[in-house]
Amino acid sequence: xxxxxxxxxxxxxxxxxxxxxxxxxxxxxxxxxxxxxxxxxxxxxxxxxxxxxxxxxxxxxxxxxxxxxxxxxxxxxxxxxxxxxxxxxxxxxxxxxxxxxxxxxxxxxxxxxxxxxxxxxxxxxxxxxxxxxxxxxxxxxxxxxxxxxxxxxxxxxxxxxxxxxxxxxxxxxxxxxxxxxxxxxxxxxxxxxxxxxxx
Amino acid sequence: xxxxxxxxxxxxxxxxxxxxxxxxxxxxxxxxxxxxxxxxxxxxxxxxxxxxxxxxxxxxxxxxxxxxxxxxxxxxxxxxxxxxxxxxxxxxxxxxxxxxxxxxxxxxxxxxxxxxxxxxxxxxxxxxxxxxxxxxxxxxxxxxxxxxxxxxxxxxxxxxxxxxxxxxxxxxxxxxxxxxxxxxxxxxxxxxxxxxxxxxxxxxxxxxxxxxxxxxxxxxxxxxxxxxxxxxxxxxxxxxxxxxxxxxxxxxxxxxxxxxxxxxxxxxxxxxxxxxxxxxxxxxxxxxxxxxxxxxxxxxxxxxxxxxxxxxxxxxxxxxxxxxxxxxxxxxxxxxxxxxxxxxxxxxxxxxxxxxxxxxxxxxxxxxxxxxxxxxxxxxxxxxxxxxxxxxxxxxxxxxxxxxxxxxxxxxxxxxxxxxxxxxxxxxxxxxxxxxxxxxxxxxxxxxxxxxxxxxxxxxxxxxxxxxxxxxxxxxxxxxxxxxxxxxxxxxxxxxxxxxxxxxxxxxxxxxxxxxxxxxxxxxxxxxxxxxxxxxxxxxxxxxxxxxxxxxxxxxxxxxxxxxxxxxxxxxxxxxxxxxxxxxxxxxxxxxxxxxxxxxxxxxxxxxxxxxxxxxxxxxxxxxxxxxxxxxxxxxxxxxxxxxxxxxxxxxxxxxxxxxxxxxxxxxxxxxxxxxxxxxxxxxxxxxxxxxxxxxxxxxxxxxxxxxxxxxxxxxxxxxxxxxxxxxxxxxxxx
Ligand code: SF4
Ligand code: SF4
Ligand code: SF4
Ligand code: SF4
Numbered sequence: 001x002x003x004x005x006x007x008x009x010x011x012x013x014x015x016x017x018x019x020x021x022x023x024x025x026x027x028x029x030x031x032x033x034x035x036x037x038x039x040x041x042x043x044x045x046x047x048x049x050x051x052x053x054x055x056x057x058x059x060x061x062x063x064x065x066x067x068x069x070x071x072x073x074x075x076x077x078x079x080x081x082x083x084x085x086x087x088x089x090x091x092x093x094x095x096x097x098x099x100x101x102x103x104x105x106x107x108x109x110x111x112x113x114x115x116x117x118x119x120x121x122x123x124x125x126x127x128x129x130x131x132x133x134x135x136x137x138x139x140x141x142x143x144x145x146x147x148x149x150x151x152x153x154x155x156x157x158x159x160x161x162x163x164x165x166x167x168x169x170x171x172x173x174x175x176x177x178x179x180x181x182x183x184x185x186x187x188x189x190x191x192x193x194x195x196x197x198x199x
Numbered sequence: 200x201x202x203x204x205x206x207x208x209x210x211x212x213x214x215x216x217x218x219x220x221x222x223x224x225x226x227x228x229x230x231x232x233x234x235x236x237x238x239x240x241x242x243x244x245x246x247x248x249x250x251x252x253x254x255x256x257x258x259x260x261x262x263x264x265x266x267x268x269x270x271x272x273x274x275x276x277x278x279x280x281x282x283x284x285x286x287x288x289x290x291x292x293x294x295x296x297x298x299x300x301x302x303x304x305x306x307x308x309x310x311x312x313x314x315x316x317x318x319x320x321x322x323x324x325x326x327x328x329x330x331x332x333x334x335x336x337x338x339x340x341x342x343x344x345x346x347x348x349x350x351x352x353x354x355x356x357x358x359x360x361x362x363x364x365x366x367x368x369x370x371x372x373x374x375x376x377x378x379x380x381x382x383x384x385x386x387x388x389x390x391x392x393x394x395x396x397x398x399x400x401x402x403x404x405x406x407x408x409x410x411x412x413x414x415x416x417x418x419x420x421x422x423x424x425x426x427x428x429x430x431x432x433x434x435x436x437x438x439x440x441x442x443x444x445x446x447x448x449x450x451x452x453x454x455x456x457x458x459x460x461x462x463x464x465x466x467x468x469x470x471x472x473x474x475x476x477x478x479x480x481x482x483x484x485x486x487x488x489x490x491x492x493x494x495x496x497x498x499x500x501x502x503x504x505x506x507x508x509x510x511x512x513x514x515x516x517x518x519x520x521x522x523x524x525x526x527x528x529x530x531x532x533x534x535x536x537x538x539x540x541x542x543x544x545x546x547x548x549x550x551x552x553x554x555x556x557x558x559x560x561x562x563x564x565x566x567x568x569x570x571x572x573x574x575x576x577x578x579x580x581x582x583x584x585x586x587x588x589x590x591x592x593x594x595x596x597x598x599x600x601x602x603x604x605x606x607x608x609x610x611x612x613x614x615x616x617x618x619x620x621x622x623x624x625x626x627x628x629x630x631x632x633x634x635x636x637x638x639x640x641x642x643x644x645x646x647x648x649x650x651x652x653x654x655x656x657x658x659x660x661x662x663x664x665x666x667x668x669x670x671x672x673x674x675x676x677x678x679x680x681x682x683x684x685x686x687x688x689x690x691x692x693x694x695x696x697x698x699x700x701x702x703x704x705x706x707x708x709x710x711x712x713x714x715x716x717x718x719x720x721x722x723x724x725x726x727x728x729x730x731x732x733x734x735x736x737x738x739x740x741x742x743x744x745x746x747x748x749x750x751x752x753x754x755x756x757x758x759x760x761x762x763x764x765x766x767x768x769x770x771x772x773x774x775x776x777x778x779x780x781x782x783x784x785x786x787x788x789x790x791x792x793x794x795x796x797x798x799x800x801x802x803x804x805x806x807x808x809x810x811x812x813x814x815x816x817x818x819x820x821x822x823x824x825x826x827x828x829x830x831x832x833x834x835x836x837x838x839x840x841x842x843x844x845x846x847x848x849x850x851x852x853x854x855x856x857x858x859x860x861x862x863x864x865x866x867x868x869x870x871x872x873x874x875x876x877x878x879x880x881x882x883x884x885x886x887x888x889x890x891x892x893x894x895x896x897x898x899x900x901x902x903x904x905x906x907x908x909x910x911x912x913x914x915x916x917x918x919x920x921x922x923x924x925x926x927x928x929x930x931x932x933x934x
Contacts, residue, residue: 013555013586015528022553032550034536035558035579058579061555089547 014063021060021068024099025196029091033057039083039093049073053083053093069107074100075114116143126186129176133168200325202284205235205260206317207251209242209267214290217300218309223266226310231317235260242267243276255279262320266290266313269815284325284776288316292818293830304798304826311789311829318788322781326718326774328707329754334423336705337362338697339440340407341415341636342601344372345683346675347446348398349690350697354444355405359698362408362438364415364429370402371395372448374683376472378479381515381683387541388548390518410436418443419640421741421756422670423704441701442670444693445647445655447636449598449676452495452502460494460594461564467571468564468592471512478519485527485590488520489573491561492533496597504652506597507680510537513595514545517554529554530586532561532575542682559584564592600677603653605634608644629656629667639668643740647671651864654679658869662711664693667871669710669739669756672696709759712808712869713834719754720763723771733763733772738837738872760870761838765877770840779840782831786843789829791851794931799853799922801915803830804839808869809905810858816908824912825919827853835859836900837873841884844898848888851931854922856915857881857900867904874902894925 021027033054040052050071051059059068077097084093105115120139124131141149162168176182206227210220220238227236235254239247242265254260262284265277270287277285290309298305338354340347343365355361363370374380375395382389402409413431420426422442429436454462454470461468469477477483490513495501510533517529531554538546550556559575562583566572572587607630629648639645648667650656655666655673663679664672674693675686700710709716722733729748741756742763764772770779792798805811811832817824833839836859847855859874860867868874878900885895901914 013530013584015555028551031553032547034546034550034556055580062580062584 014065017063017065017068018060021100021103024096024103026092026095026099029096030057030060032089033061033091034089036088038086038088039091042082042086043077044080044082045076045078049076053077053097068100069104069109070111072112072114073097074104075112113140113144113148116140119143126183128172129179129182130173132172134170135172200261202262202320203258203260204231204233204262204264204317204320205237205251205254205258206233206264206266206313207242207247208236208238209240209247209265209290210238211241211243212268212291212295213300214267214295215240217295217305218290219306222306223309223313226313227264227317230314233264233317234258243273248276251277251279255283262286264288264313264316264320266316268292269818271812271815282325284320284323286316286320286323288312289815292815296818296821297824298826299823302826307790307798308826308829314788314790315785315829315831318784319781321784322778324775326716326776328717329719330707331421331423331704331755333439334705335425335439335441336360336701337438337440338442338444338694338701339364339425339427339438340444340446340694342372342446342448342675342677343367343370343409343411344446344448344675345374345395345398346448346677346686346690347372347444348395348402349687350444350446350674350694351407352398352402352405353691353694354697355402355407357694357698359701360408361405362410362440363402364410364413366412366414366447368412370399370409370411373451373472376479377475378519379515381511381542382545383684383687385541387544390515390522414635415637417640418637421753422700422710423755425670441704442672442697443637444690444697445602445636445666445671445673445677446675446690446693447601447677449600449680450604452506452597452599454494454594454596456501457494457594457596460491460561461566461571461592462594465564465566465571465592467566467569467590468594470594470596471509471516474516474591474593478516483519483523483591485520486524487528487589488517488530488591488593489571489586489589490517490529490531490593490595491573492531492536492595494594494596496595497534502597502599502652504680505537506595507537507539507685508676508682509595509597511542511545511682513593514538514542514549514554516593517549518552521549521552521554525553530573530589531556532559532573533557534560539682539685541684557584598676598680600652600654600680601636602634602647602649602655602673602677603632605632605646607632637671639740641668641740642734642743647673648740656871658867658871659865660867661869664689664696665711667739669741669758670697670700670704672700704755709757711758713759716759718759718774718776719757720752720759720761720772720774722750722752723773724749726769726771728769730768732766732768736766736837736872736876737763738870758870760835760873761833762835762870762873762876765838765840765880767840770842777834777838779842782833782840782843783846785831786846786850789850791931794927799827799919799927800851801825801828801919801922802847802852802855803828803858803915804833804836804843804855805830805858805903806836806860806869806874807832807834809860809867810903813903813905813908813911814858816905817911820908822909822912825915827919828856828915835868835870835873836877837868837870839877839880841880844881844884845887848891848893848897848928849930851928853897853925853928854918855898856918857898858903859900861902861904874900892929897922897925897928 037054040054046052051073056073074097079094081094117140120136123139124135224236227233241247264286266288269289269292294309337360340351340363343363351361351363377393379390380393410429410431413429416430417428425440427438451472496506520527520529558579559577561575563574571589571592575584577584631644631646634646647655657663657666666673672693674689703710707717733750734742739758741753743751745751791800836857844855862875881900888895
């Protein structure tokens with residue numbers, strides 16, 4: 001059974017939002033969703049999602065901006081790719097989900113902790129060329145604020161255990177070789193993206 | 200023809216190991232005094248065939264009995280020309296492959312099958328084909344729309360003289376009025392130019408004789424010799440044609456009946472056809488358009504069926520709007536999008552173009568200032584949906600076949616008064632609707648028998664185009680709702696069938712399903728009591744009636760099913776190679792052991808179309824079944840004459856089982872009505888059996904399709920077990 005919670009009352013169609021989403025890198029694929037539900041039954045985390053990918057796409061088509069951007073669906077996508085592999089219409093759902101995450105962050109829909117994680121993870125990779133768990137955690141809590149740090153303290157035992165078993169390095173690793181080149185690549189990519197968005 | 204009979208027993212394929220061949224040979228040579236009886240270890244090989252040929256040339260053998268594999272295999276190998284009778288005894292598939300070898304019962308079975316074949320020969324003769332006089336090779340196509348034009352073109356290009364009759368003054372039909380048409384070729388995503396003008400030109404160039412503003416006033420005769428009266432603008436013209444393609448198409452469902460969707464109330468609610476004409480005339484300037492699918496279709500109050508083309512047509516029309524203005528808002532409200540086959544690509548294309556598809560039921564349509572608001576239950580979201588400011592709402596109003604338009608005439612019931620008064624089961628009579636398309640001069644009514652919803656009846660799985668009037672092939676949306684791609688295929692298929700019919704009729708052969716069969720029913724008229732059974736029961740309307748109510752057979756209309764032969768209470772109808780006495784002899788030739796032997800016997804009449812192949816398949820899969828059965832293949836269960844059952848019960852058989860195809864609305868009977876008629880006849884015999892002190896359950900009918908082969912052993916075992924409960928047939932020792 002799909003969730004029936006959080007459904008909008010009565011649908012009035014406003015296509016401005018839909019058109020905006022369609023203009024994202026993989027956004028236009030959403031148009032060709034035929035609502036078959038294959039993604040919904042394939043998704044590992046669908047049970048905790050507000051809407052299945054199928055429903056999310058339908059909401060986009062109907063122009064329900066708030067419902068879409070406030071939903072947890074794309075934040076709970078684990079990029080397992082099962083839906084992408086199975087969608088009979090060939091929609092790259094995972095990539096669409098990434099686009100939606102970026103779009104949400106850009107538009108200030110950052111209430112979900114995953115949004116903070118996303119930013120922290122990115123900052124780590126961009127700054128170091130690889131991921132340091134300690135760094136991601138620190139950045140995450142910086143973004144989320146003091147309350148979350150207190151909550152995190154409850155998980156300290158897990159952290160200590162992981163440290164003991166060498167699952168969590170104490171000290172940051174060395175930056176990758178050629179960090180300068182990576183930065184260049186990233187800059188170039190961002191430039192292209194800006195140009196595309198300006199179009 | 201004086202028969203010189205030679206029996207060849209093949210000992211290959213394990214037959215020689217499983218059976219006592221000497222004993223088998225004795226049945227042929229001693230019991231039946233066959234002129235020649237030989238065995239060979241590889242009869243279908245060169246040496247075996249040479250052996251047979253030598254005897255044909257040297258000894259004058261003209262009747263060859265091959266005891267070996269099923270008659271369904273090696274037909275070409277054991278073919279010694281049209282002047283030789285070949286009879287096959289199925290020792291392989293139906294004996295040694297489904298019964299244990301070196302076994303008394305298996306041996307008895309094999310010997311009985313040989314006896315049956317040899318007894319059969321007594322009343323079997325070579326068929327002489329019926330060649331009609333003044334046969335025509337012209338194909339008549341009725342209807343000049345997309346399907347009709349395509350069929351006419353195909354037939355003309357195949358080299359057949361073709362006549363096309365169109366009711367309207369112009370060719371083209373419904374498709375002719377379209378702005379553009381749905382894709383007909385890969386990648387199935389692009390709108391195509393209307394193909395009708397090019398099609399009309401091609402038809403004219405191919406030399407098709409076209410009558411416009413013309414209707415068929417009368418169709419008499421039969422395949423190869425249809426005499427058709429064409430009324431063109433009030434003048435009658437006669438044409439003799441060999442076969443007919445009926446491609447009269449469909450009419451849009453009356454939109455006046457769709458008031459609940461706003462038609463007639465709001466001027467901006469229009470039909471698919473009106474939209475088509477509006478776009479073609481360049482008058483479409485709406486920028487927010489809704490399409491409402493299944494308007495009238497799939498609705499018990501209106502058309503219960505899916506009209507099959509409207510989804511794709513709406514997708515196409517939605518693309519018209521997007522083509523004109525890519526920013527336009529287009530909504531399609533649907534139950535299910537049925538974009539069959541390749542048209543799935545077309546659906547995707549429309550989505551990519553930004554058409555919004557909403558799965559939901561319309562709850563209200565209202566208007567203010569010429570703009571329409573649609574309320575619906577959105578089934579994907581589980582909410583109400585409201586959309587407004589529509590400039591135009593287009594109803595996909597479905598289609599009604601032209602064959603369904605008219606008054607229904609029921610066929611006269613096949614029963615005499617006494618039977619009609621009782622509550623015995625009756626044949627379900629196919630209605631005939633006076634749709635004024637063909638105006639057949641058939642005793643059975645002026646048009647094609649209809650199945651559901653007025654579509655002409657045909658064997659949907661195996662012979663979709665072949666209606667119940669031989670030589671008349673329905674194609675396109677008059678036959679079944681369909682999209683253009685399917686209609687093109689239908690047109691081509693029906694044209695080929697029409698040609699096949701002409702060619703077969705020229706040779707005096709049957710068309711499907713007994714293609715190539717040259718036998719036809721002959722009537723011994725002196726003993727006819729004019730009971731009309733044959734004329735009523737022939738599923739194909741092959742038998743007319745003269746003024747004195749004598750049956751008048753039309754051999755070219757006949758499909759050789761033998762239903763008339765089974766129906767005739769006087770038993771005066773027979774084929775050269777299939778007759779009541781012939782099967783009767785087979786029944787009589789079977790040895791029924793005495794009661795004390797405790798070897799029951801079950802007689803099976805199995806339909807050659809599905810049951811016999813299924814029985815062979817059971818053998819091929821080495822499924823073992825009851826050894827008490829003796830199987831007699833029949834052309835169709837419809838040819839079952841009750842006297843055979845009398846004979847069998849009198850002879851001491853413990854039970855009789857009829858194996859035929861499924862009947863009813865979704866029948867699979869290759870002769871449409873045969874298996875149903877057989878069961879009705881059976882219900883009539885039960886009283887007689889009871890009177891004789893025999894349980895009527897000893898005789899029963901069952902349906903088998905070819906894929907049921909794996910169920911056959913259980914079917915036969917169960918029947919045998921039930922018969923055992925009744926105890927042996929008390930007539931056993933009185934024969
Ligand atoms: S599997 Fe693909 S087409 Fe089906 S509902 Fe999901 S996204 Fe849509
Ligand atoms: S990729 Fe994301 S949306 Fe798709 S199945 Fe996996 S978790 Fe669900
Ligand atoms: S083709 Fe589509 S619109 Fe037409 S009846 Fe079928 S489902 Fe309904
Ligand atoms: S019942 Fe069958 S065999 Fe007899 S006339 Fe009709 S089609 Fe021919």
